[in-house]
Amino acid sequence: MQVDVFNEIQDPRPWQEGHEGARIAEALEQARLADSLGYGCWWQVEHHGAEEFSLSSAPELLLAAISQQTSRIRLGHSAVLAPANFNHPIRIAERAAVLDHLSGGRVELGLTRSTGPEWRLFGIDPADVRRQTQQAFEMIPRMWTSERFSHSSEDFEIRDVPIVPKPLQRPHPPLWQAAASPASFEEAGRRGVGVLGTTIWESAERVRRMIALYRDAAAACTDPVGARVNDQVAFFTFVHCAETDEQAVRNGAVAAAAWYTVKALTFFEAGDAFAATVRHQQELLDAPDGGGLTGDFLRAEAATTTGPTTAQQVIARVLEGDDVPDGEIFEALNEQDSLIVGSPETCRRKMRTYADLGIDRLMTFHQVGGIKHEDVLTSLRLIGDLIPEFA
Numbered sequence: 001m002q003v004d005v006f007n008e009i010q011d012p013r014p015w016q017e018g019h020e021g022a023r024i025a026e027a028l029e030q031a032r033l034a035d036s037l038g039y040g041c042w043w044q045v046e047h048h049g050a051e052e053f054s055l056s057s058a059p060e061l062l063l064a065a066i067s068q069q070t071s072r073i074r075l076g077h078s079a080v081l082a083p084a085n086f087n088h089p090i091r092i093a094e095r096a097a098v099l100d101h102l103s104g105g106r107v108e109l110g111l112t113r114s115t116g117p118e119w120r121l122f123g124i125d126p127a128d129v130r131r132q133t134q135q136a137f138e139m140i141p142r143m144w145t146s147e148r149f150s151h152s153s154e155d156f157e158i159r160d161v162p163i164v165p166k167p168l169q170r171p172h173p174p175l176w177q178a179a180a181s182p183a184s185f186e187e188a189g190r191r192g193v194g195v196l197g198t199t200i201w202e203s204a205e206r207v208r209r210m211i212a213l214y215r216d217a218a219a220a221c222t223d224p225v226g227a228r229v230n231d232q233v234a235f236f237t238f239v240h241c242a243e244t245d246e247q248a249v250r251n252g253a254v255a256a257a258a259w260y261t262v263k264a265l266t267f268f269e270a271g272d273a274f275a276a277t278v279r280h281q282q283e284l285l286d287a288p289d290g291g292g293l294t295g296d297f298l299r300a301e302a303a304t305t306t307g308p309t310t311a312q313q314v315i316a317r318v319l320e321g322d323d324v325p326d327g328e329i330f331e332a333l334n335e336q337d338s339l340i341v342g343s344p345e346t347c348r349r350k351m352r353t354y355a356d357l358g359i360d361r362l363m364t365f366h367q368v369g370g371i372k373h374e375d376v377l378t379s380l381r382l383i384g385d386l387i388p389e390f391a
Contacts, residue, residue: 001355001390002040003383005030006078006236006363008047009055009062012259012370023055026373027062028069030366033377035070037384041108042066043078043196043236043363048086049121053263060095067103075103078196078236078363079110079178082136083129084155085122086114089136090163093143097167105168110176110196111136115268131155137175137191141226144172171227176234183284183294185210189217192224194232196363199354200261201315203336206301207235208357213297215358235354236363238339240371241382245342253341256369257333258326265318311336340364344382348389355390362390 007030011023031042044059056062063075080092092111100107113129132155139156143149143163151158167173177188178196188195195214199207211233218231238257242248264270284291285298308316314332317324333339340350354362364383366376 001351001359002361003351003387003390004041004043004076004234004361004363005034005039005380006043006045006365007031007056007367008045008053008365010260010367010369011052011055013052020055024062026376027367028065029373030376030380031066031073032069033380034384035073037380038387039073039364039380039384040361041074041076041363042070043076043108043110043234045078046081046086047267048081048118050267053267060099063107064099064102067099067106072106074106074108075099076108076176077110079112079176081114081118082111082133083113083119083122083124084132084136085124086118089139089156090143090158090161092136093140093163094165096140096173097144097165100167100169100173101165107167107169107173108176109140109173110178110194111140112178112196117267117269128155137177137193137225141172141175145227174230174232175226176230176232182210182213182297185214186217186292186294186297189214189219189231189293190221192218192221192226192229192231194230194234194360197233197235199235199237200264200333200338200365201311202338203309203311204353204357207354207359209297209301211358213293216293232360233358234361234363235359236365237354238341238368239347239364239366239379239383240341240368240375241344241347241379242375243343243382245346248342251375252369252371254330255326256371257339257341258324258329259369261315261329261333262318265315270315270319309336311338344386347383348386351386351390 007027009023009027044063045056046059047054048057059077080087096107096109113133119126139151144167148160149163150160176194176196179185179188185195221229240248240253242251284295311332314324314329337353340347366379
C-alpha cells in the first residue's frame with residue numbers, strides 16, 4: 001500500500017489578516033516535507049464557492065508551484081470537475097500536459113462530476129453531467145495520443161485540431177475517477193480508470209465490498225477509455241498522528257473530525273445528493289438486466305444489513321440539523337475505523353486494516369479543520385516513518 005497525501009487547503013474561522021496566503025504557504029511547506037519523507041503522491045481537490053471548507057479553487061496552479069519545489073512526489077488532481085462549464089476537455093488536457101512537463105512526468109489526473117452547489121454556481125444542468133463527464137474521459141486520452149483531434153456530439157464540435165503539448169509520460173498520465181457510491185465504483189472500473197474514494201463515513205466492511213465491486217468491473221474492462229487499464233484503488237481518510245493517543249486528542253483531532261463532517265455534509269448538500277443516489281440505485285435495481293454489478297451489490301447489501309450503524313445514525317442527525325456534540329461524531333466514526341487518529345502504534349494498526357482490505361493508495365488527510373500547522377507537520381513526519389512498512 002502506497003501512502004499519499006490528500007489536501008483541500010482548509011481555512012476555518014476565526015480568520016486573521018492574511019489568512020488565505022498563510023494557508024497556501026502552509027500547504028506548500030507540507031508538500032515539501034511530504035516529498036522529503038517519501039510520500040507517494042500529493043492529491044489536490046478542486047472546489048468553488050467553498051469558503052472555509054476549501055481554498056483549493058485553482059489546484060492546477062498550486063500543483064504547478066509544488067512541482068517546482070519538489071523532486072519526487074507525484075502530483076494528483078483529485079479531481080478535476082469534468083462538466084464543460086467547469087473545465088472544457090481541451091483545457092483539462094492542455095493544463096495537465098503542461099504540468100506533466102513542469103514536474104518531469106509526475107502527473108496523475110482524476111475527473112469527477114461534482115455536486116449540486118457547484119453545478120448551480122456554474123450554470124450546469126444536472127441532466128448533462130454524466131454525459132459530459134463520460135465524454136471528457138473518452139476525449140482527453142485521445143487528445144494526448146493523437147496528432148490531431150476531432151469529436152462531434154451535442155456538447156462539442158471539434159474538427160481536426162492539434163492539442164499541444166502532449167504529456168511527458170507516454171502514452172499518458174494515469175487516469176482516475178472520484179467516486180462515492182457503488183454505482184460510481186462500478187463506473188470507474190468499467191472505464192478502466194483508478195478509483196478515488198473516502199473511508200471517512202464508510203465502515204471497513206463496506207469499503208471491502210466496494211473494492212471487490214470495483215475489482216470485478218475493472219477485470220471485465222476490455223475497452224478502457226485510456227491507453228491502458230489503471231486498476232488501482234485509492235481511499236482518503238482523516239489522519240492525525242501524535243506522540244500519544246492523548247496528545248492527538250489535545251491537538252484537536254476530535255473537533256477537527258466533527259468540523260469536517262458537518263462542513264462537508266453541508267457544503268455538498270449531502271441530503272439532496274443522498275436522495276439522488278437512492279433514486280439512481282433504484283433505477284439500477286429496476287433495470288431489466290438487474291443493474292449489473294451494482295445491482296448485485298445492492299441486493300447483497302440489503303440481504304445482510306440489520307439496520308443503520310451508529311455512524312449512519314449520527315450522520316442522519318447532522319443532515320437533519322441536530323447540534324450533535326463533537327465527541328459523539330468522532331466516536332461514531334472512530335468506532336467503525338473510519339479515522340486514523342492517535343499514536344504511531346495506533347495509526348500503524350489502523351493503517352494495517354486498510355492495507356489488508358486491498359487498498360493500493362491510502363490518501364492521508366492531515367490538514368483538517370483547526371489543527372495547527374505545526375501539528376500537521378508532526379503528523380506527516382510520524383506517518384512518514386511508517387511508510388516503509390506498507391511499501
